[in-house]
Amino acid sequence: MAPGKVSKICCIGAGYVGGPTCAVIALKCPHITVTIVDVNQSRIDAWNDKDFKLPIYEPGLEDVVRGCRGRNLFFSTDVDKGIQEADLIFVSVNTPTKKSGVGAGFAADLNYVELATRRIAAVANSSKIVVEKSTVPCRTAESMRTILESNSKPNCRFDILSNPEFLAEGTAIGDLFKPDRVLIGSLQTPEGKAACDALTEVYANWVSKDRILTVGLWSSELSKLAANAMLAQRISSVNALSAICEATGANIDEVAHAVGFDSRVGPKFLKASVGFGGSCFQKDILNLVYLSESLHLPEVAAYWRQVVEMNEYQKRRFSKTVVDTLFNTITGKHIAVLGFAFKADTGDTRESASITLIRDFLNERANIKIYDPQVPHEQIWFDLAEACPNLPLESIKKSVTICPSALDACNQADALVIATEWKEFKEIDWEAVYTNMNKPAFVFDGRLILDVEKLKKIGFKVTVIGRGNVM
Numbered sequence: 001m002a003p004g005k006v007s008k009i010c011c012i013g014a015g016y017v018g019g020p021t022c023a024v025i026a027l028k029c030p031h032i033t034v035t036i037v038d039v040n041q042s043r044i045d046a047w048n049d050k051d052f053k054l055p056i057y058e059p060g061l062e063d064v065v066r067g068c069r070g071r072n073l074f075f076s077t078d079v080d081k082g083i084q085e086a087d088l089i090f091v092s093v094n095t096p097t098k099k100s101g102v103g104a105g106f107a108a109d110l111n112y113v114e115l116a117t118r119r120i121a122a123v124a125n126s127s128k129i130v131v132e133k134s135t136v137p138c139r140t141a142e143s144m145r146t147i148l149e150s151n152s153k154p155n156c157r158f159d160i161l162s163n164p165e166f167l168a169e170g171t172a173i174g175d176l177f178k179p180d181r182v183l184i185g186s187l188q189t190p191e192g193k194a195a196c197d198a199l200t201e202v203y204a205n206w207v208s209k210d211r212i213l214t215v216g217l218w219s220s221e222l223s224k225l226a227a228n229a230m231l232a233q234r235i236s237s238v239n240a241l242s243a244i245c246e247a248t249g250a251n252i253d254e255v256a257h258a259v260g261f262d263s264r265v266g267p268k269f270l271k272a273s274v275g276f277g278g279s280c281f282q283k284d285i286l287n288l289v290y291l292s293e294s295l296h297l298p299e300v301a302a303y304w305r306q307v308v309e310m311n312e313y314q315k316r317r318f319s320k321t322v323v324d325t326l327f328n329t330i331t332g333k334h335i336a337v338l339g340f341a342f343k344a345d346t347g348d349t350r351e352s353a354s355i356t357l358i359r360d361f362l363n364e365r366a367n368i369k370i371y372d373p374q375v376p377h378e379q380i381w382f383d384l385a386e387a388c389p390n391l392p393l394e395s396i397k398k399s400v401t402i403c404p405s406a407l408d409a410c411n412q413a414d415a416l417v418i419a420t421e422w423k424e425f426k427e428i429d430w431e432a433v434y435t436n437m438n439k440p441a442f443v444f445d446g447r448l449i450l451d452v453e454k455l456k457k458i459g460f461k462v463t464v465i466g467r468g469n470v471m
């Protein structure tokens with residue numbers, strides 16, 4: 001294959017990254033055939049659903065898929081065929097934190113990356129550019145190259161690139177249409193650079209070249225972990241300050257605004273919250289901690305570990321505030337939890353702070369009513385069963401009700417907790433909520449989205465993260 005002439009792309013992994021990323025490539029590059037493959041039959045069926053009930057909720061995604069599915073975008077479980085036909089392959093499989101064995105609780109589980117790589121080596125019968133899209137520890141590309149070179153057929157040559165993804169869920173399509181940057185790492189050999197040029201030309205169909213950064217392989221891999229660690233660090237910093245605000249009467253929104261006005265700091269990603277969630281931040285920081293420890297850099301490991309510990313503290317602190325405020329007991333009381341997703345505009349619940357809060361409330365033997373506009377009910381039961389191994393699902397179901405609306409969830413509740421910043425929670429009919437709640441009616445804003453003065457006038461007792469004594 002001549003550099004710059006990618007005509008067939010295969011993406012292994014049809015998840016939150018592989019699906020949207022490669023759908024956008026197909027939309028923006030009608031001359032390239034893109035096939036997204038996965039071993040998960042039901043996921044592929046959903047991507048192919050005739051009514052476009054896609055397996056993930058992401059604003060704008062349906063329009064993208066409608067624009068090119070069946071034209072130059074295909075979804076399939078035939079992984080081998082996808083590999084064989086492609087000249088460029090994205091590996092976009094999951095890399096969760098290891099649950100057992102060496103590095104358990106910290107290191108990334110690279111089993112899926114390795115299996116996908118071995119499959120490429122086993123079935124490829126022509127040369128390929130293999131692109132690491134998954135977030136992986138530094139130097140994973142080297143392991144992939146060793147596997148590929150040790151198992152490939154004589155006429156096959158593999159060039160490995162690192163091309164980490166920076167999209168955020170909920171804004172994925174906008175992020176992909178107009179990325180801050182596209183990062184491509186390659187070996188600095190003529191072949192490595194040619195492969196890098198070929199991938200650059202794919203993105204250059206819609207991304208200006210000054211936003212396509214080309215670096216060495218190891219820098220690219222590390223930059224992904226570094227970017228997430230630094231973003232999460234900002235949230236933990238602001239959350240640590242929120243505790244000081246509560247103790248002093250300062251207001252975290254005002255402090256963050258003042259600090260963020262400094263152009264060296266900038267205003268984004270300084271929103272205090274009940275704690276960051278999502279499949280990436282915690283996993284990638286723990287991965288960085290593990291890497292630091294493996295490199296005998298304990299001080300560096302401890303520094304990054306504290307970002308995650310602060311996040312755990314923030315979640316614990318919030319649960320405790322709820323219990324303390326409800327006269328030190330929530331046993332038998334009804335708590336409405338609004339929001340189960342880890343952030344607004346997604347149905348993803350991975351590491352959602354809401355799960356931790358509900359677990360804590362269940363351990364206090366409260367009754368919980370949950371409302372989320374996107375998360376499927378089966379997902380909620382699955383997450384709660386996993387979070388509460390001490391409680392049989394039947395007993396969880398006795399204490400938890402999943403409600404069809406925010407108003408339903410708040411009916412007869414003693415307290416209401418905002419756990420996800422869904423826009424509709426700002427627009428609730430608060431008078432109606434107040435009328436139907438038990439009194440005193442407590443509101444806990446874990447996302448700093450509510451109009452506190454308005455709620456106080458109605459009669460609510462309001463507690464907001466990072467604001468001392470607002471009741």
Ligand SMILES: NC(=O)c1ccc[n+]([C@@H]2O[C@H](COP(=O)([O-])OP(=O)(O)OC[C@H]3O[C@@H](n4cnc5c(N)ncnc54)[C@H](O)[C@@H]3O)[C@@H](O)[C@H]2O)c1
Pocket residue numbers: 012013014015016017018037038039040043079092093094095112113115116133134135136165166167168169279280
């Ligand atoms: N979710 C995000 O917002 C995000 C953003 C940037 C980077 N990432 C990274 O991207 C990677 C993928 O994340 P995700 O959220 O899309 O994961 P996901 O779990 O949603 O999707 C991964 C998919 O890969 C499939 N898969 C696993 N092994 C396979 C194999 N051998 N052959 C075929 N299919 C296989 C799984 O069935 C699954 O559908 C991770 O490394 C993650 O850290 C995620």
Ligand SMILES: O=c1ccn([C@@H]2O[C@H](COP(=O)(O)OP(=O)(O)O[C@H]3O[C@H](CO)[C@@H](O)[C@H](O)[C@H]3O)[C@@H](O)[C@H]2O)c(=O)[nH]1
Pocket residue numbers: 135165166167168169170228231235268269270271272273274275276277278279280281342343344
């Ligand atoms: O000021 C803020 C910003 C975010 N959050 C929370 O932080 C978490 C993560 O949010 P966000 O980063 O917007 O979503 P993700 O989809 O997890 O995206 C992150 O993780 C992805 C996976 O690696 C990266 O690609 C993205 O660049 C990176 O933003 C969520 O719980 C948010 O509610 C806050 O509490 N305060």
